[in-house]
Amino acid sequence: MKLMNGQEYVESLRQYKPDIQVKGKKVTSVADEPLFKPGINAIAVTYELAHNKKHQDIMTAKLSNGNVVNRLNALDFNHEDLRKKLEMTRLICKWTGCGQRYLMHDALGALAEITKMVDNDKKTEYFNSFQGYLDHVQIHDLTCGTAVTDAKGDRSKRPHQQSNPDLYVHVIEKNKEGIVVRGAKANITGAPYMHEFIVLPTRNMTEKDKAYALSFAVPVDAPGLKIIAKPAGRPEDKEAPFSSNFGQSTGLVIFNDVFIPWNRVFMCGEWEYAGKLAEAFANHHRHSCIGARAGLGDMIIGSTALMAEYNGLPHAEVAHIQRAMSELIRIVEGFYATGIAASVLGRKTVAKNYVPDSVQSNIGKLMLAEQVYDIFRIAHEISGGIVNTAPNPEDLELPESGELINEYLAAKEGVPTEDRINMARFIEDLTASKEGGFYSIISNHGGGSPEAMRKSAVGNYDFENQKNHIISKLKCFAKLEGTCKNCETCVNDEHECSDTREHGILEK
Amino acid sequence: MKLMNGQEYVESLRQYKPDIQVKGKKVTSVADEPLFKPGINAIAVTYELAHNKKHQDIMTAKLSNGNVVNRLNALDFNHEDLRKKLEMTRLICKWTGCGQRYLMHDALGALAEITKMVDNDKKTEYFNSFQGYLDHVQIHDLTCGTAVTDAKGDRSKRPHQQSNPDLYVHVIEKNKEGIVVRGAKANITGAPYMHEFIVLPTRNMTEKDKAYALSFAVPVDAPGLKIIAKPAGRPEDKEAPFSSNFGQSTGLVIFNDVFIPWNRVFMCGEWEYAGKLAEAFANHHRHSCIGARAGLGDMIIGSTALMAEYNGLPHAEVAHIQRAMSELIRIVEGFYATGIAASVLGRKTVAKNYVPDSVQSNIGKLMLAEQVYDIFRIAHEISGGIVNTAPNPEDLELPESGELINEYLAAKEGVPTEDRINMARFIEDLTASKEGGFYSIISNHGGGSPEAMRKSAVGNYDFENQKNHIISKLKCFAKLEGTCKNCETCVNDEHECSDTREHGILEK
Amino acid sequence: MKLMNGQEYVESLRQYKPDIQVKGKKVTSVADEPLFKPGINAIAVTYELAHNKKHQDIMTAKLSNGNVVNRLNALDFNHEDLRKKLEMTRLICKWTGCGQRYLMHDALGALAEITKMVDNDKKTEYFNSFQGYLDHVQIHDLTCGTAVTDAKGDRSKRPHQQSNPDLYVHVIEKNKEGIVVRGAKANITGAPYMHEFIVLPTRNMTEKDKAYALSFAVPVDAPGLKIIAKPAGRPEDKEAPFSSNFGQSTGLVIFNDVFIPWNRVFMCGEWEYAGKLAEAFANHHRHSCIGARAGLGDMIIGSTALMAEYNGLPHAEVAHIQRAMSELIRIVEGFYATGIAASVLGRKTVAKNYVPDSVQSNIGKLMLAEQVYDIFRIAHEISGGIVNTAPNPEDLELPESGELINEYLAAKEGVPTEDRINMARFIEDLTASKEGGFYSIISNHGGGSPEAMRKSAVGNYDFENQKNHIISKLKCFAKLEGTCKNCETCVNDEHECSDTREHGILEK
C-alpha cells in the first residue's frame, strides 16, 4: 500500500512500453514527452495533493482494513464520501483545469454495483474479479483511463447493425484463459499517460449486440493496444501561462485483438446490463463533472475579480461589473449545489457503495454543459478586449517596445502592466484559446451530451408521486365542493379521502 | 405544550379581537370570514401535517427538554434541522401554495442570533426576552406574522430623512413598563389570521435612524394596531379549484401608538445591528422560499404531466414535451439543490442555532425569483391554450351546452372531458390568474428583490480565497519559467513557493 | 363603401341574431351584453382609429379602384403594406391589448394566395368566390372572426382517424346550392361580437381527410351555428382599470349542420392544399402577432417607467432599474425588428398579394411566445410588490382607511398615492391577473404553439445555400493547400473553382 507523490507517478510511467503516436511521431518515453507534459502534470497534482496535510481529509480515504488510499481510487460508502469526492474534484480542477483521474473513481463505483447485480441475478463471479482489481489499483496507487465511448460509426444504428463490426469494441474469441477483443474507443481522456484502462460499454444493448456487452481492464501496454493521441493542453506555448503547465490529452484507443485474462473481465455478454453499467458510470461521472467544472469556475471567478481591479473597475464599486459577478457566482455555485444535493440524496447500491442521485447529477451536468458558455461570456464582459489583444510576449521582451507597452497598457495605478497582461493571457488561455474551446466542449459533451442528460433527468424522475398528489388534491376539492364537510383531509393521507374527523380545512 | 390541529387553530383565532378591515368592511370574526378562508386553510394545514405520522419527522422538532413542537416554531440546531426545515416548507407549499407560517420560524432564528450578539457586545438582556417569547410561542403553538417591510416612503431616503417620520415604524416613547411605537408595515403576509406579530427592521440604519432600530413582538389585537387586509386567494370563485381553497392574504399593518412591554422588545436603538438582524432574517427566509417554491413546482410538474397525458401528448412519447419537462425539472430541482446546499453549508451562530449559507440562500432565491416565470411559460407550452379557454362552469352545468362541451373538448380517449377541463382550470389558477400573478410577484419580491439577492450573494462571497489562489498560481508559473526547477510546488501550499523538494510537477 | 366608426360598429351588431351563450346565460343582445363590452370596445377602437387623421396612413388602405377601406380589411400589395399592417397591429394593441380584428386580415391574405393557387392547379373557381367575398367585407366594413383550430380530439390522430368524426369540421353534404358542414372550432377569438366567420383548415391533410379540407365564410347567425363564449377581459371589475375596458372573448363555435352557399366556399376537398392554406394563414398571422405583442410591450414599458418614477427609483438614476429597462426594450423592440424584417423580406404570391417572410415571422412569434414571460418578470422587478399588494378600492373609498393608505403608501414626494396605486393596479391587470394570464397564453399558443414555430422556421430555412457555401469554401481551401496558386478564387463564384486569374487571395 502506498501513496505515490507526483514525481513517483511520473517515474512509474517508465515501467510501461505502450504503443503511442502523437502528431505523427512514435512516443519513446511517455514520461519525457513534452507534448504530454501538461497532462502528466495534472495527474501528478492528484498524487501531490494527497500528501498535502490541508487536503488529506478529502484527498484520501481510509479503507475498512485501515489502509489509506487516494480517494480517487476508493469507493464511496456513504453520503459524506460522495460530498468529499465532489470537493476533491473541485480542488483538483481548481489546480489543473481537469484532473482526469476521477474518471477511474467513477468507473470503479459503477463496476462495484453492476458486477454485484449481475452476480446476484446470473450467478456469475464478476464481483470477485472486480474486488481483486480494486485491490490491485489501490495497492499500486494506479491511474486508470476509462474507455467508454466507442467509435460508433453510423449513429442511427446499433452495434450489430454497423457494416463494419469493429466500430464498437467486441469479443472475438473466448478461451479458458480469457478473451480476445477488437475495436476502438474514441476520445479517451488522458490515454497516453495512464497505467491501465477500464473499458465499459457506451450504451444499452439488445440480445443481438451480445458480443458488445463487454467490460474489462487492461494495461496500457498490452500487446495489440495502440493509442493515437493528441497533445495535452498547449505545451511550450509562451502565450499559454496555464495550459502550457496543465492540460489534457485525448486519444483514440485501438484494440487490435487484445487478450484479456478472465480475472480482468467484468462483463462479457450480459447484454441486459450493458445499459445499466453505462448509466451507473454516468451517474458517478456526471457528479464528478460538477465538481470539476466548479474548479474551473473558481479560477475564472478569481482571475476576473483581479482583472476588474487591474482595469480600475472593481466589482464592489461598479454596478454592471457587480451584476456580472453575481451571475458568475450564481452559475458556478448554482450547479455546484446540485453536486451537493446529489451527494446528500445519493443511494446505496446492492454492493453497499453509494451512487449520487441521478436526477441531481443529470441536471447539474446539464447546467454546466450549457452554462460554461455563459461563464466565458461573463468573464469576457468583465475583463475587456485586452484578453484577446494583449501584445505578444516577444514584443514585451524587446526593451523599446516593452517600454511602450508598459506605458500604454497601464491601467489601475500601482498595478504593473505586466501583471495586467499576464492576467489577460491567463483568462484568454482558459476561455478564448484552443484550451478554452476544449473546456467548453468537454463540458458540453463530456460524460454524455446535453440531450443524454435531459433524457436521464426525465427518465429518473418520480412523476407518479407528483401526479398522485394532484389527482388526490383535485378529488378532495371536488368532494368538498359537494356535500363533504367533515372529511379526513387529504393532508392526512395523500391518496384517500373519507369522512371521519372534524378538522376545519377545506370545508366550504 | 401542545400541538394544535387545524380545527383548534381556527378556533384559537376566536380569542383575539383584532381591528381588521377587508374590502372596506370591518371583520367581526376572522375565523368565519369567507374572504380569509383560503388563508386560514393554508395555516391550518401546517397544524394538521404535524399530526400526520408520515410527516412527523420533518413537521415536528424535539426540544432539549424533550418536548415536541411544530418545527415551524423551533430553532435549527444543526445541518439536519436546516434540511428538514427546507423539506417542511416544500411539503407545506406543495399542499397550500404558500404556508406562510415559516416566516415566523425564520424570524425566531434571526432573533436568537442577533439578540445574543447584541447582548454580548452591549451587555443588554434581549436574549432572555427572546427566550421567554420563544417559550410562549412554543407552549401555545402560535402562528406569528413577521412584519419587516416598512411603508418606506421615498425609496431614495433613509428613515430619518423622510418628510413624514412615521413612514418607518419607530419608538415614540419609552417608559419603565415598555415602549410606544408608531408607523406602518406593508405587504404583511397572512396578517389578519395571525396570533401575534414579530416586528423586525427592514434595512441597515445609521445613528440618526436610532429610533427606527426596533424589534418587538405584539398580539394581533393590541390596542392601536389596525390591519387593512386583502382577501386570501380567490375565495368563492368557481373557476379557482385551488385558490378558492388555499391562498394568502396580505395586509397593511398600522401601529397607531401601540404599547409594547419590555419583555417583548428585542431591539431598541442598537442601530448598528438593525442591518444585521434584517440580513439574518433574510438568510433564514430566502432558504425557506426555496422550499416553498419547490412545492409550487411540485404542483406544476404533477399537473402538467397529467395535462399532457389528457391531451394525448405524454412527455414520454413526444419529444418537445419531454424537452419542456426536462426544463421544468431542471428549474425546480435545480433551485431546490441550492436549498440543500445552503443547509449542508450552514453556519452555527453565537446563539448556537444554525443559519443557512448565505451565498447559497441568495442564489437560490434569485434563481426562483427569475425562473418562476419560466415555470409558467413551460407549463403553458406543455398544457396548451385550453388553460385559458376552457368554458365557464355555468356552461358545463347546463345539460345541452354541457353535452356539447363534453363532446368537443374531449381529447385522449378514456379521459373524461371534465377531468381535462378541471386540470386546465387548476393550471390556470396556479399560473394564469390573479393567484398565478401573486405567485410570480411573491417569488420575485418576497424575501427581498432580485437585486437584493444579487448584492448579498456577491457581498458574502469569499473572493479573497479565489483571488489568492490565482495570484499564487501565476507567481508559481512565473517562477518555473525562470530558474526554479526543484521547488515545493504550490500544490503543497497555496501561498508560498520555495525550493526544497523534487516533485516533477510544473518544471519546464 | 364606408368606414364605420366605433358606435356604428356597435350598432351594426344589432342586425344579427346569433345563438350565443355566456356563463350559462343566453345572450339576447350582443351589443348590450356587459360581459362582452371590453371585447366590443377593442373592436370599436379598430374602427375609430381609421377616422383619426394622425393614423389614417396606417389604418386605411386605398384600393386600386380608389376606394378607401380599413387596412384590416385589405390585402397587402407590397412591402410597405406589410410594414403598415405591422404598425397598425402595434397601434391597435397598444390601445386595446388585443385588437382581434387582424385575424380577418390574415385570413383574407392567405385565402387570396391559396384560392388562386388551387384554381391554377385544379381549374377550380375559388378565387372568384374569394374576390366576391372580399368585396362584400370591404363594402360593409365587416369584422370577421377567423375559425382555424378544430376541436381536435386525440392529438395523436389525424381527422379521419378520430373515433368521433365531428371533432374536425367537415362537409356532410354537397348539393347544387352549397354544402352542409358539421363540427366545432375551439378557442375562437372574439367569436360573439363578429359579423361573420372565415373558416380555415387547421393542419395538413391526407387524402382520407378529404372531407375535412374545407374553407368557407358564414354569418355569425347562420342557422345551426352556436357559440359558447367566455366573458371578454374582466368586465365590471373595479380592480381592472384596463381589462374592464378592453379585453377579448373566446368561444367554442359549433357547426350543427350549417348550410354554406357555394359562393362562400373557398376550399372543399382539395386536401393537398389544406396544409398550405393553414401555413399561409400562419405566416400572415404570426407577423400580426409580432405587432400585437409589441403594442402590449409599449404599455408595459410606459407604465413601468412611470412606476419606477413614482417609487422614487427612476431608471435614469438607478443602475439595476436601468438594466431591467434595457432588457425590456431589447425584448420588445427585438422581436418587433423581426416583424419589420419579415415585411421587408416578404414575398409576392401567385395572387399578387404579399406574404411576410416565413422565417422571420416564425422566429419573431417564437421570441414573443417565450419572452412575454420575461416581460412580466422585468415589469415586476421594476415595479415592486405593490403591484400585488395595493389595497382594494373599497378601502381607499372609506375616508378613514383611505387617509391611512394615502399616508402610508406614499412614495416619491409630489406623486399622489392614488396615482401610484392606480399604476400598480394597471400593471397587475396586464401582468398578474387573469388578463395577464390570458396575454401570456395567447402569446405562447396563439397563432400556433412554440414548437410549431420552431418547426416552421427550420422547415422554411434555406439550408442548401448555407451548406453549399461551406462545401465550396472547404474545397477551395483544400485546393489552395495543394498545387493551385493562381485560381479564380471562390469569392468570384460560390460554387466553382478554376485557374485563370492572379488575385492574391488564399494563396499559400
Add this chain to the structure above:
Amino acid sequence: MKLMNGQEYVESLRQYKPDIQVKGKKVTSVADEPLFKPGINAIAVTYELAHNKKHQDIMTAKLSNGNVVNRLNALDFNHEDLRKKLEMTRLICKWTGCGQRYLMHDALGALAEITKMVDNDKKTEYFNSFQGYLDHVQIHDLTCGTAVTDAKGDRSKRPHQQSNPDLYVHVIEKNKEGIVVRGAKANITGAPYMHEFIVLPTRNMTEKDKAYALSFAVPVDAPGLKIIAKPAGRPEDKEAPFSSNFGQSTGLVIFNDVFIPWNRVFMCGEWEYAGKLAEAFANHHRHSCIGARAGLGDMIIGSTALMAEYNGLPHAEVAHIQRAMSELIRIVEGFYATGIAASVLGRKTVAKNYVPDSVQSNIGKLMLAEQVYDIFRIAHEISGGIVNTAPNPEDLELPESGELINEYLAAKEGVPTEDRINMARFIEDLTASKEGGFYSIISNHGGGSPEAMRKSAVGNYDFENQKNHIISKLKCFAKLEGTCKNCETCVNDEHECSDTREHGILEK
C-alpha cells in the same frame, strides 16, 4: 477613380513604409509578411467581391457624379443604402469571418454628420476637409483603419485626470500647417495592412479634456507612427482550415509626435462634440457588426448542418438536433432582423447622409455580444466531441495510422472520414480555438461593451411617448368611470380628453 482587385490591393501596400513590429520582429514588407497574410486576404476579398457581378449591387455604390466606388468607401444616402451596407457586411464576413474594412465606412458616415454639425454651430470648416478626404479615399479605393479606443489608463478617470497625459491621444502643438499629436490607440483592427488611419475620439469630453477632442486622418507610414501588431488569425497552422486563410490582426498604434496637416484634421478642441462623434460612429458601426456576425452565423449554420449529416444525425430527422438548429436560426436571423430594422428606421443627418436607428443598432449589437456564446454552445451540441478530439493532421498523413483513423472515425456511410474530420476542424477553428475566442471577444467588446449598448439603447429610447400614452389612457379610464359618457375618446388624440362626440367606446 478605380476599383482595385485583391491583387492590386496587396500590391498597393508596397507603396507604404510603415514602422511595424510583430512578435518582436520588424516587418520589412507588409504584403509579404506571412503572419499578416490571413488579414490581408480578408481585406482582399472586399476588393474582389466588388468585381463579382452577382454581388455588384450591394458591393458598390454609384456616386451623384456617376462614379462607382466600393460601397465600403461610400456614405449612405437612404434606407436602401443602409440595408445594402448591412448585406454587404454579412456577405464579406460570411467569406472572411471579419472583413475589417467596414470600420472605415462607419467612420466616414460619422465624420460627415458631425463635421457638418460642428461647422453649422461653430462656423468651422471641417466638412470641407472631410469632403476632400472622402474624395481622396474614393479615388484611390483605400482601406483605412479606424482608431477609436485610446490606451485609457485608469478607467475611472477622464483624459485630463490621468497621471500620464499621453494615455489618450491629444494635440501637443498647433501651427499654421497643422497639428502635432501624441498618445496611443489600442486594439486597432487590421492596423498593419491599412493604407491610412482615421482617428476618432473614444468618449465624451469636458472642457478640460479639450486637447483630447481630436479627429484626423493620417497615412500608416507617417513619421512618428509606430504599430505593435499581433498576427492575423492562425497563420500557417495546419489545424486551422479557416483562420490560416482568413483572420484579423490587431495593433497598438502609437503616435509619437505625429504631424497632421490641417486638411486632414476633422476635430480639434470642440469638446462638446467629442461624445457625439463617438456615438455617431458607434451607431454606424454597431449596425455593421450585426451584418458581420450574421456572416459568421451563416458559416456556423452551414457547417453544423453538414456535420449533423456526416454524423448520421440530420436535423430533419432527429428532434433534438432540429431544436438546436431552430435556436441557431432564431439567434442569427433574430439579431440580423434588428439590422434590417435599424436600416428601415434610419435617420437623415444634417449632412444629408443616413445613420441607422440607434435603438435597433444597439439592441442588435447587444444581442450578438451575448448570443455569440450561445451560437458556439449550439454548434458544439450539434457537432459532438469530435470538434475537439479529431486526430492531428500528421497522424492522418501516415499511412498506417491514417487508415486506422479512416476506419474508426467513419460515421454516416458514404461520407469520407476525411470530410468529417475537416468539418470538425473547421468548426473547431471558428468556435473552439484562439480564433473562436477572438470571435467571441470581438463580438462582446468590439464596437463597445455590452454595458455601453445597454446604456445607449435606454438613453436613445423615446420614453416620453410611451409614458404619455399611459397617462392619457389612465386619465381617460378615470373619467369614464365617473361622469363622462360622451367624450372624444383618447383613441382620437393621445393626449387630450374632451366631451364632444358619441362613440360607444369606453363608456360604462
